[in-house]
Amino acid sequence: MFVAPAAGLKPAPLRAGSRVAMVAASGPPLAERLAYGLEVLQDWGLEVDVLSSCSAPAEPFEYLAGTDAARAEDLTTALTDPSYEAVFLAKGGYGAQRTLEHLDWADLAARQPTPRHVVGFSDVTAIQEGALRHLGWASLHAAMPATTYFSMPRAVGSLWAQLFKPESVGVLHFADAVPVVDGVAEGVVVGGCATLIASSLATDTGLSARGAILFLEDVDEELFRLDRVFTHLRRSGYLDGVRGILTGSFEECGDPALVQKLLVDRFGDLGVPVLTGADIGHGVALQALPIGLTARLDTSQRELAFV
C-alpha cells in the first residue's frame, strides 16, 4: 500500500513573462491578501491567472474555498493546461484532501502535462505528495501568496530564488538547527506538514519515507496530538527505511522544549541522522524547500545540499 518516493522531475526555471495559475484548493483566501500576493507575483514579471476557486464562496463549510468538485476542476486545469509553468496554491488551511478525492490522477497523467512548479505548504503537503507519486514532479514547500508569509522578505526571496535562480539555492543552511543524531544521509526529500502526511497514510496520494530524507513541521497541534501523529508514522511503517530526518518549526504546539523532547523521543531511536530546528514551516520566514529532489543532509554542517 505504501509507495516509496522516486526522485521527481525538476521544472524549468521561471522567467519574466512566464504564465502561472493561482488556485485555492484548501481554504478560502482573504481578498486583500490575495491581491497583495498577486501584486508580488506580477512584480516578478509573471502572468498570473487567478482561477475561480480563489473567489468562491466559503461553502458548504466556511473552511472550504467552494465545492470539492470546483476546487478539483481548478487544480486539474492548473496542473495540465500547457500554458502554465507554475501553480501557486493561494493558501492552506484545510480541504486539499477533499479536493484530492475528486482528482482523477490517471486522467491527469494520461495528458502528459509538462512538469511545473507546485508551490505551497501546510495543507498543500497532500497535493505535493500526490504530484510526486502520480506525475513524478518535484515541488516547492514555500510561502503561499494569500498568506502573511508573502509579506516576509526572506520567505518570498527564498521562493523567488528557487523559482528563478535555482542554482543559487542548491544548498540550504540552517544556522540555528540542532543535531539530535549526527550523521550524513542522502535521499529524496519528502514530507511537509506532519499532520497532513499522517492523514494521507494509506490513501492513493500518500507515500512512504523509504529511502528518503523526511522533512516535518506543524502548527497548532498540542503536544499529545503531535505525539499521536509521529506515533502513527512509526506504527504504520511509513518511516521504515527512512534515511534521515529534518524538522522545521512547530508553531503554536506548546513549550518548544517539550516539542524538542518529543522529537528526540519519537525519532532519535531510528538509527538515522536527525537535524531539528530548520527555519522552514509555520511561524517563521520559511526558506523554500524543494520536495521530491535528491539531497544530502549533513547534521554537522547544519545543511541540506541538493545533488
Next chain:
Amino acid sequence: MFVAPAAGLKPAPLRAGSRVAMVAASGPPLAERLAYGLEVLQDWGLEVDVLSSCSAPAEPFEYLAGTDAARAEDLTTALTDPSYEAVFLAKGGYGAQRTLEHLDWADLAARQPTPRHVVGFSDVTAIQEGALRHLGWASLHAAMPATTYFSMPRAVGSLWAQLFKPESVGVLHFADAVPVVDGVAEGVVVGGCATLIASSLATDTGLSARGAILFLEDVDEELFRLDRVFTHLRRSGYLDGVRGILTGSFEECGDPALVQKLLVDRFGDLGVPVLTGADIGHGVALQALPIGLTARLDTSQRELAFV
C-alpha cells in the same frame, strides 16, 4: 493492509467474586477518581487488581501514565493472566497507541488467554481494535472507572448490565437518534473514537469497516479536524464495504448543527443506512456498546439489536 473484522468471542458474564484488572494504558488517572471507580467495582462484588501503571508517575510526558514499556507490561498481564475475567482501562486521554507499539500480539495470542471483557472508550478504541484483530475478542465501549462517567448512574448501570446480565441489554435503543439514511443493516460492530480509528489506519492493530456496522464518536475536535478524520476514512478505503453507520456524541466539536451537516456530507452518500445522535460517547451518560459482536442496525426503530 486492511483487515476486515470477524465477529469476536463474547466473554462469559461476570459475577460476584470475579477477579479483574485495572490498567492505565493511556493517561495518568487522578488518585481520587481511581479510588471512586474502584469502590464502584468493589460494590459490584469484583476482586480488583489495580496494576502499577495506575499510579505511575506522569512521565516522560505529563499525558502518559509512565513509560510505554511499563504500560505494555501491565496491559499484557491484564490480557493474559488466567485469573482475570475483565480488564478495565482506568481512563483514556492519549497513549494507547504508544503502549501498542510495545505489545507483542503474537506472544499474547500464543498464550491462548481466555477471552475477557476489555472495557473502555476514547483512547481505548485502539486497544479494542487490536484485541478484536489479534485475539478475536469482543469488547465493551463503555465508561471507565477513573473518569467522571463512572459517576453517571445510567452509564454505570448500562456497563453493569452488559457485564453481569448481557441478555438484558441485547437491544440498544436510541430515543433521540436521527436517521440520515433509512434502512436496516447487519454486521459486526466496529469503531469507537473516530480520531483513534484514523490514527491506527495502516498499523498492525487497525481494522477496516468492511462488512461492519461502524460506530463513531469524538471529543474536542474542531469541525475541520473531524472533516479531516472522516475524509481520511473515506480516502483510505477503510469504509469500503461498510454496511451501516451509527454515530454517537461529538462533544466540544463546535456547533452541533454543523457537525450534523458534516456527518451527512461525509457519510450520507455511501449507500448504507446512517443513524446519528446515539447517546454513546463523550459528554453523555453513555450506553455501553459491545464492539466486535454482530448486530442489526434499524434506523426507523432507532435501535441496534445484537443477534
